[in-house]
Amino acid sequence: MTIRTLDDLLAEGVSGRRVLVRADLNVPLDKQTGQITDDGRIRAVLPTLGALVQGGAKVVVCSHLGRPKGAPDPQYSLRPVAGRLGELLGAPVHFATDTVGDSARSTVEALADGQVALLENLRFNKGETSKDDAERGAFADQLAGFGEAYVDDAFGAVHRRHASVYDVPARLPHVAGRLVLREVEVLGRLTGEPERPYVVILGGSKVSDKLAVIEALLPKVDRLLIGGGMCFTFLKAQGHEVGTSLLEEEMVETCRNLLERSEGKIMLPVDVVAADAFAPDAAHDTVRADGIPSHRLGLDIGPETVAGFAAALSGAKTVFWNGPMGVFEMPAFANGTRGVAEAITKTDAFTVVGGGDSAAAVRALGLDESSFGHISTGGGASLEYLEGKTLPGIAALED
Ligand code: 3PG
Ligand code: MG
Secondary structure, eight states: OOBOBHHHHHHHOOTTOEEEEEEOOOOOBOTTTOOBSOOHHHHHTHHHHHHHHHTTOEEEEEOOOSOOOSSOOGGGOSHHHHHHHHHHHTSOEEEOSSSSSHHHHHHHHTOOTTOEEEOSOGGGSHHHHOSOHHHHHHHHHHHHTTOSEEEEEOGGGTTSOOIIIIIGGGTSOEEEOHHHHHHHHHHHHHHSOOOSSEEEEEOSSOHHHHHHHHHHHTTTOSEEEEOSTTHHHHHHHTTOOOTTSOOOGGGHHHHHHHHHHTTTOEEOOSEEEEESSSSTTOOEEEEETTOOOTTOEEEEEOHHHHHHHHHHHHTOSEEEEESOSSOTTSGGGOHHHHHHHHHHHHSOSEEEEESHHHHHHHHHTTOOGGGSSEEOSOSHHHHHHHTTOOOHHHHTTBO
16 A cells, blocks of 8 residues: 655656645634634744745645535635635635635636635535435545645544545545654654553543543553543542533443543543632632542643653653543643643653643644654544554555
8 A cells, every 4th residue: 555745746857837735724713803813833834835936836735624514604714724724835826715616716717827726615515425326436536636636734624524535535636744743753653663651642522532542452552641621520420529520421321330440540630720610710629639629610620630640651662642632722721732732742752732732732832843752633533543444545545
């Protein structure tokens, strides 16, 4: 099984050729202002786009943003992304106000060599995410009409069996872009024979989202540190009361079972920051993890937990981190995430940050991105990769 790469395509020559690039420009937007709050995913695709521009291709970029329901929805327009992409590329990006309609056709036709167009949100079209092969296929036919070759650089979306990810590559000569290659190479190091000790830190709100990856990782890791909203379901499974903290009641039994089977590898918080309300200015205190008051909810891991996690990380040779340790968007509840992130950077391990939220946390907290080995652009995609699942978008690139 081989995957052709962007370099193979560039070697053939792309000058004057229309190249369709699937990117993951699904960036977080400020709800009030509509401004891009983290442009990491836009920057991540620049190496691929830059190489195609240099090669003189007519570059047609497509992406999803958010989860609109198969029809245009202005709050999910990619227009602001076109502006930011243009700034970063140092050349205007021609924006089509639809995905495969008149605007897209005329925008693509007007492209000169070395110019870039961005189509409007793929998910404004029912065909993109349809479960019906024919409906997806019809949309993929239209998209494929915009390129003579297809580059997949949307690592964050390779776990989706969507038209632009799965069906278009069946219709055009296809290659993996630089970002997809780098992600697969790095995550491959984690699924192969990672250097030990191998420590994984998981956070985020739901156990149910992480269950499959916990199951897959438990036999492989030396330590599994759990923080974030999901730790409360584990604490409950240990028999502790968790007040009004986030709790997945139906997962308690599963967590109990995981703890029993984990041979002591799972480490849970010993203290948490418990607040009166889910609000930036809520009254809060650090309490023992087995003493959360009934009217309070845990919004971060406490300092003793951070110290314990840091100690567990200190000798690690491989580290994977997914999911914030607390509500890092609120400064009062950001210390856990910051502390763990800093502890990761202090190891001499090969360190990988996976997941849109943890990557955004690294940048929002002003941490130096270059002190991590790799910051993945994939949330669900990186987890499914580590679960060992076949990712539709990767499978579609194989020949
Ligand atoms: C992500 O944010 O994880 C990717 O862009 C995929 O988005 P989705 O979960 O809406 O498919
Ligand atoms: Mg997501």
